[in-house]
Amino acid sequence: MTSTSILSRLQRLEDGTYVATYGAFVLQTALQPIFGEDANGDLLLSAFEGLVRAKRGSEPVAPSQFFPQVNPSDLPEVDSLLRTLHILNTGLLNRRAAKLFVNFHPGMFLTLQAIRHEVDRIALATHEAGMKPEQIVCEITRKKNEDLKAITHFAASLRELGFKTAVDEYGAQDSDAERVAILKPEFVKFETTWVLEFMQDPTGFALLKVMVEQFMERGIQPIFEGLEELSQVELCQELGVPLMQGYVLARPEIAPTSFNRTYPEPFEHVRPQISAARPAMPSFGTGRRASAFGKRGA
DSSP, X not given: OOTTOTGGGEEEOTTSOEEEEEXXXXXXXXEEEEEEEOTTSOEEEEEEEEEEEEEETTEEEOHHHHGGGXXXXXXXXXXXXXXXXXXXXXXXXXXXXXXXXXXXOTTSOOSHHHHHHHHHXXXXXXXXXXXXXXXXXXXXXXXXXXXXXXXXXXXXXXXXXXOEEEEEEETSSTTHHXXXXXXXXXXXXXXXXXXXXXXXXXXHHHHHHHHHHHHHHTXXXXXXXXXXXXXXXXXXXXXXXXXXXXXXXXXXXXXSOSHHHHSOTTTOOOOOOSBTTBOXXXXXXXXXXXXXXXXXXX
8 A cells, every 4th residue: 555545545435425445444434423512501513523434345343453454554544544534524514613533643654754744635635625724633642652753743734734633532641741731732632431430539520620621721622522421411511521522422423424414504402302211401500501412323
């Protein structure tokens, strides 16, 4: 797989969506909504996270099983291919404001030339998708023995063109605060297990509240993900978390998704039922309200 082969590995289907191929695998985009709140405390679709869904023939293959089968020398190209795929498919939604979070794996683009080439690819895909640079957020995942100097250069190169960055899994390592200080991201995704554990303890809850407030004061938006219960959404609202993601709000959907019908622009307050037994989500003690979102099929 060569660096000139990315576009040749993309195919547009009759429904307008794009898929990609790698060996015997067909790669699709799944999008999971990320929600913020309006001034009244109602949940509004603010962003998507791009996720890969792989198939071999008619059989789905989990990402944890797909990536180990990628030739190590092909990993940078596959990583780039998936970002391009997710950007193009999100562009088909024609959302004016919603952002797209795409993963970036450090250690794959170590030279300044490789980093510049990858930034140019992201810019080209964004232009082709009809999206604005500020709608694309590169989510920088943590890898062992990562080269912070190269990653910092990558983040700075993106920022020069108007793109945004996010640090993933905040709270999982003692060095995370230093990492945020170096990379200067616009978003921070908190590590799910760590957050859910701290939310159940009064001392941990107080610490999370302080951290959220401090990030907001610095112009960094925290994101809490992995939310699977309504009580967790309520706790996030008490903490003042600006962005939330999880199955209790919306499951990922493979492109083409139904999200333009479910959450159309301009943002309307959509209150689908969680189940026949539970009508609508009530107001919380914080004075903010959350729309009741059902668990949607992938």
